[in-house]
Amino acid sequence: MSTETTETIQSEIDANDVVLFMKGSPVFPQCGFSATVVQVLSQSGVRFKGIDVLADDALREGIKAFSNWPTVPQLYVKGEFVGGCDIVREMFENGELGELFTAKGVETEA
Amino acid sequence: MSVKDAIEAKLTQGLAPQGLVIVDESASHAGHAGAPAGGESHFRVEVVADAFSGLSRIERQRMVYDLLAEELAGPVHALALKTMAPEES
Numbered sequence: 741m742s743t744e745t746t747e748t749i750q751s752e753i754d755a756n757d758v759v760l761f762m763k764g765s766p767v768f769p770q771c772g773f774s775a776t777v778v779q780v781l782s783q784s785g786v787r788f789k790g791i792d793v794l795a796d797d798a799l800r801e802g803i804k805a806f807s808n809w810p811t812v813p814q815l816y817v818k819g820e821f822v823g824g825c826d827i828v829r830e831m832f833e834n835g836e837l838g839e840l841f842t843a844k845g846v847e848t849e850a
Numbered sequence: 851m852s853v854k855d856a857i858e859a860k861l862t863q864g865l866a867p868q869g870l871v872i873v874d875e876s877a878s879h880a881g882h883a884g885a886p887a888g889g890e891s892h893f894r895v896e897v898v899a900d901a902f903s904g905l906s907r908i909e910r911q912r913m914v915y916d917l918l919a920e921e922l923a924g925p926v927h928a929l930a931l932k933t934m935a936p937e938e939s
Contacts, residue, residue: 771928773928773930808912809908809911809912809915810915810919810922810923811915811922811928811929821908823907823908823911824911825930826911826930826931826932827907827908827911830907830932831907
């Protein structure tokens with residue numbers, strides 16, 4: 741992975757409280773797993789930045805190496821990797837995701 | 851060996867699971883972008899193993915991803931995971 745890609749990813753997760761690396765955009769997800777996480781975040785009432793990895797091959801491969809995680813979507817909260825679709829959905833269903841947002845000081849509208 | 855058999859063999863060897871369910875869900879994704887013809891691309895896996903006790907969700911899934919690195923780099927396009935320690939199942 742190029743230094744430039746690493747820096748791009750790092751600057752996004754530094755600049756935004758909640759970042760979702762996904763396939764497609766929040767409005768038009770291109771994958772069911774990405775769509776699920778978008779839905780969870782919307783229901784949680786958090787503002788997030790969606791980054792479409794399909795738009796950039798370097799980013800698509802780079803995010804996997806960056807997180808040491810072979811699949812997309814990937815959710816970051818305050819710079820910390822939270823997980824992919826399975827983990828985020830499970831944390832939403834048992835209330836842990838809301839607790840995480842509160843603990844990290846992320847504003848929710850819900 | 852089918853992809854499903856390979857997944858079963860590697861997880862059985864790597865985790866000695868008490869419970870293992872592998873479902874090929876490729877049929878419901880046939881034809882969408884990136885889905886290869888012939889199926890065996892989308893799987894749902896539920897694993898119950900002692901090895902997961904005391905580990906975070908991320909650590910558990912990384913164990914599974916490491917064991918299946920070859921499949922994920924090749925034919926497997928999507929893998930939905932549920933990882934449980936015996937006391938959680």
